[in-house]
Amino acid sequence: MILLIAATRPNFMKVAPVHRALRARDIPVRLLHTGQHFDASMSDVFFRDLGLPTPDVHLGAGGGSHAEQTASILVGVEKDLLQNRPSMVVVVGDVTSTLSAALAAAKLGIPVVHIESGLRSRDWTMPEEINRILTDQLSDLLLTPSHDAAPNLRAEGIPEERIKFVGNIMIDSLHWSLRHQTDVLARLGLEARNYAVVTLHRPANVDTAEKLRETLDAVEAIASRIPSIFPVHPRTVQRAETFGLAARLRDMKGLKAIEPLGHHDFVTAMANARLVATDSGGIQEETTALGIPCLTMRQGTERPITVTEGTNIIVGLDAALIAREVDQILAGRAKEGRIPEGWDGKTADRIADALQAFLAGSPPPRTSGPRA
Numbered sequence: 001m002i003l004l005i006a007a008t009r010p011n012f013m014k015v016a017p018v019h020r021a022l023r024a025r026d027i028p029v030r031l032l033h034t035g036q037h038f039d040a041s042m043s044d045v046f047f048r049d050l051g052l053p054t055p056d057v058h059l060g061a062g063g064g065s066h067a068e069q070t071a072s073i074l075v076g077v078e079k080d081l082l083q084n085r086p087s088m089v090v091v092v093g094d095v096t097s098t099l100s101a102a103l104a105a106a107k108l109g110i111p112v113v114h115i116e117s118g119l120r121s122r123d124w125t126m127p128e129e130i131n132r133i134l135t136d137q138l139s140d141l142l143l144t145p146s147h148d149a150a151p152n153l154r155a156e157g158i159p160e161e162r163i164k165f166v167g168n169i170m171i172d173s174l175h176w177s178l179r180h181q182t183d184v185l186a187r188l189g190l191e192a193r194n195y196a197v198v199t200l201h202r203p204a205n206v207d208t209a210e211k212l213r214e215t216l217d218a219v220e221a222i223a224s225r226i227p228s229i230f231p232v233h234p235r236t237v238q239r240a241e242t243f244g245l246a247a248r249l250r251d252m253k254g255l256k257a258i259e260p261l262g263h264h265d266f267v268t269a270m271a272n273a274r275l276v277a278t279d280s281g282g283i284q285e286e287t288t289a290l291g292i293p294c295l296t297m298r299q300g301t302e303r304p305i306t307v308t309e310g311t312n313i314i315v316g317l318d319a320a321l322i323a324r325e326v327d328q329i330l331a332g333r334a335k336e337g338r339i340p341e342g343w344d345g346k347t348a349d350r351i352a353d354a355l356q357a358f359l360a361g362s363p364p365p366r367t368s369g370p371r372a
Contacts, residue, residue: 001029002027002086002355003030003031003032004029004090005077005091005092005097005098006031006032006033006034006092007033007035007096008093008095008097009263010170010281011093011095012263013046013170013263014093014115014170016052017169017347018352021351021352022355025352027352031055031056032056032058033057034061034062035058035062048262049180049264050176050177059072059073059077061073069096069100070100073101074103077104078104081108082108088355088358088359089104089110090113091113091135091139092115092169093115094116094129094132094135096131102114103134111366112139112140113140113141113142113354115351116143116144117135117136118150119145119152119302121301126202128281136153136158141354142158142164145166146303146340147165147341149165166342166354167342167346168343169347169348172345175345177263178267180264181264181271184269185269188258188269190269192272193272194274195227195273196228196229197230197275198222198223198228198230198277198278199233199276199278199279199280199283200233200277201233201235201280205279205317206240208243212236212240212245213245214317215297216252217319218319218322219252219255220255222275222277223252225327228255229258229269230255230257230258232257271292273292274330275293276293276294277322281302281303284296285306285343288339288340289343292311293311293335294306294311295326296314297322298314298316309338311337313335
């Protein structure tokens with residue numbers, strides 16, 4: 001039996017196609033939701049849109065500091081592992097739950113498989129970077145989304161036989177939702193190709209008053225040029241209220257600050273946008289697959305292939321640079337890209353193949369200590 005770990009909105013998009021592929025092969029699978037994203041708009045609607053069943057177990061471990069979440073998830077996952085003893089634990093992405101579940105399994109000698117291995121931002125101020133590196137060191141099978149990931153793993157001492165290129169699982173869920181487009185443009189009064197989508201939630205952009213003001217300046221550089229929608233993450237809402245910036249967010253000219261969208265609604269809005277501005281790694285990938293111009297409001301990215309091959313441009317929070325790039329896009333001079341290898345909507349089947357091969361003993365589960 002395989003245990004799949006889900007925790008946050010991006011996790012759900014990665015887990016859903018894998019769950020479907022395993023069930024289609026009659027491979028026993030259980031789904032554990034840690035509850036790291038517990039708001040209905042960030043969790044329940046995504047399970048429904050992505051066709052995920054009710055989780056076999058829900059830990060309800062959302063809220064608290066990184067340390068508190070890590071401890072709560074570690075304890076909860078360990079308890080479930082002791083009760084059910086799966087053949088392997090499959091974790092995805094780079095959130096707190098990813099590392100916590102991998103650590104719980106490794107401590108009990110249960111093989112760990114990491115989907116989306118090898119991505120690196122080189123920015124150790126990001127909690128996600130720490131989670132990625134430690135999870136990869138704990139994992140027995142490392143499934144990579146793009147060919148630039150394997151060199152990172154080799155440099156960190158991961159043996160070649162444990163690295164497997166499978167492609168980008170996010171694109172499987174993107175294709176799923178493109179087949180389920182909604183009337184969200186009509187509901188929001190949007191005209192296709194005549195609006196921008198903005199998403200911002202990372203701590204580096206919203207967790208201090210100074211940074212949130214800078215972030216809103218960057219958003220204003222977009223909204224002043226093209227009508228923009230901003231599905232506001234609960235974290236950003238809370239910070240805006242705390243710092244007295246809620247009115248600016250709510251009243252910004254050209255901007256519609258709205259509740260988070262379900263997956264089908266969001267994909268529909270993104271696929272029909274003129275451009276997207278974000279600090280999300282997954283959205284950088286989705287816009288590359290869609291050929292939509294993407295402005296990444298960070299200083300770097302753990303997905304450099306979206307820059308070297310895709311439509312992504314790193315702009316940070318430089319409002320002047322953002323304004324210039326938006327003007328270029330609106331003038332018909334947007335950066336063009338191509339879809340990377342393995343971003344074809346068939347990654348879940350390649351992952352299922354890799355999991356079956358692992359269960360059959362290739363490669364064998366790790367029995368030694370750190371591979372340095």
